[in-house]
Amino acid sequence: MSCPRTLPPARARRWRARLAGAVAVLVATSGAVATTSAPATAASLSGNPLAGAAGFTVVSYGDAELSNHEIEGSVAVGGNVSVRTGQGPYNLIHRAAGNGDYVLPTLGGTPVRLVVGGFDRASSTQSVRVASGGYTDAATQLGRMTIGSTTGVGIAGRGAGVCVQASTTTDCSGPVIEQSAAPQTVAWTVQPTAFDTLVPTAARDTMAQWSQGIAEGRLVGAEAVTLGSTAQPMNGVDVTLVAGKVNVLRVAAADFPSTDWKLRFPTVKPSATTPLVIDVVAADGASVLLPMETIGAYDAPGGSSDNNFARYMLWNIDQAPGSTVYLSGNGIVPGSLLAPSSTVITGLSGPSDTSADKTLIEGQIVAASLLLRNSGEVHHYGYAASLEIGGGEGGFSLRKALSGIAAGDLPDGTSTQFSVDYFLDGATTKAGTLTLTADGTLVAGPQDLPVGTEVTFREATPSAPTGTVWTGVTFSPSTVEIADGDDVEVTVTNSYRAAVGGFRVAKALSGLTAADLPDGDDTEFAVDYFLDGSTTKAGTLVVTADGTPVAGPTSLPLGTVVTFGEPSAVAPTGRVWTGATISPSSVTITADGQSTLVTVTNSYRDAVGGFSLSKALDGIDAVDLPDGGATEFEVDYFLNG
Known part of the structure; x- marks a missing residue:
């Protein structure tokens, strides 16, 4: 069994940034603009996360390109719609190969199959035909179309309905939108607020909150499941579900198989009481290879016309706003896609891919903008499970x-x-x-x-x-x-x-100047320092005659007492060092960061000498003198010649 990549347990901050102001919706450069405002805080929700899609098979807040085979369902586009397929007219029908057990959204009581903000006719290569083929109930399944803006196009009657065509065309030719099966008038066709009426801002907000809550792991009653071994992907990659739980498969896009693969539920199958939510964590531009088959999807009772799992599977595209995701695969993908902040491109693995995989989707699609470039179809399977998001x-x-x-x-x-x-x-x-x-x-x-x-x-x-x-x-x-x-x-x-402190020592001179010393200002003197009354010196600092302070240790604990001594000093010729005066004589460390300046002043005097005289007698004795031995004699002395 493969292990999904480790993903952040909470994406709250990212989502706050993603939803601040407005959820990014990649609107058309021309055409209607649809925006989604941000929830201030995480929301508590319950019910169907795609209820805001109003029953549409495909919802694109911004532009949508319809270049796949066809859609068996309904489409709502807030921006412009275009068709760039190389095949014949692009058909919107009710049912052919899928299941037709659904009803259309209604606008003012009238069923609608296509609602668009505008028609990008210049970029289109084919027509859109709103045919409603395969319907069984005209009252609920025969759909009309509306357009919000007629910029660059004209509208004329066509059959029972209308044709959106070039303003210079009268025969519904070239790229057009044609709805000729159901009765409708030209006047009714232009509905500037139709998209916002059917998929209002509040609904878009709620779907964004659902996607956010799923990404943040706030599904109530959720059971985490894992992607099984991908060693033999065509034999089936297992996802083992827990009955009666909301099963959540959180997986990075890169952890899906890189070659064709099949999805298998070995025991419990998806159902209304056991839904499967797949949170696909994808970077901008990521490629997601979807399964080409879900084993058992068409077993009894549904059979080939009814996918047993599609209504109970939800693919949540977990991306930063404005990101793009490429969804491809060579088969039928069951389940709805919830991507309210992403541009979704189907059928391709990346911007350089032109292969147009089948990627037939059976479910609903909600995206910020959408490019259907798969060669397969989209079949309507309305999401039918009820979920709950905790308030968070x-x-x-x-x-x-x-x-x-x-x-x-x-x-x-x-x-x-x-x-x-x-x-x-x-x-x-x-x-x-x-x-x-x-x-x-x-x-x-x-x-x-x-x-x-x-x-x-x-x-x-x-x-x-x-x-x-x-x-x-x-x-x-x-x-x-x-x-x-x-x-x-x-x-x-x-x-x-x-708390620690220290001291600094500086040299001062008395009786001479630094210039009188052998090395002038650079003449060095050694000063010993002693700690806490010790007679053994703790260290020696060398200071110079220019008076520059020299730092001693700065990490002495509070209360340390420092004393000083200068063992000897240099004296120039003709001078005598008479000792050193230390001020202060001792330093007590009392504050953190203390750096007391201690000045050691060396004193000097001139070097001096002298002479003595004594009297001697020759020929007489001292007693022969008038005052005897006390007789005094004056002797003059003379200096320097």
């Missing part, structure tokens, strides 16, 4: 964590409180505040936030225990995107470090 609510919870300290280091220990604000969808005004405690207790935030809400957080700077510094807060995850039923746990981690 979720929430978050916060817990406090600490890094660098323990809760016991805080002023109130594990009971210390922290206030964390939370903000919704980018608002700068807080939506609320949660109070967390240092013991890590999980605190619940609101649990009723709509799916897709984006929650961010902020914590004011808390006080730090003495001797520590708060270095910031981290939120993991930093942003919460609300998913249905989730309670996302967010860890709010406060980080701390020890």
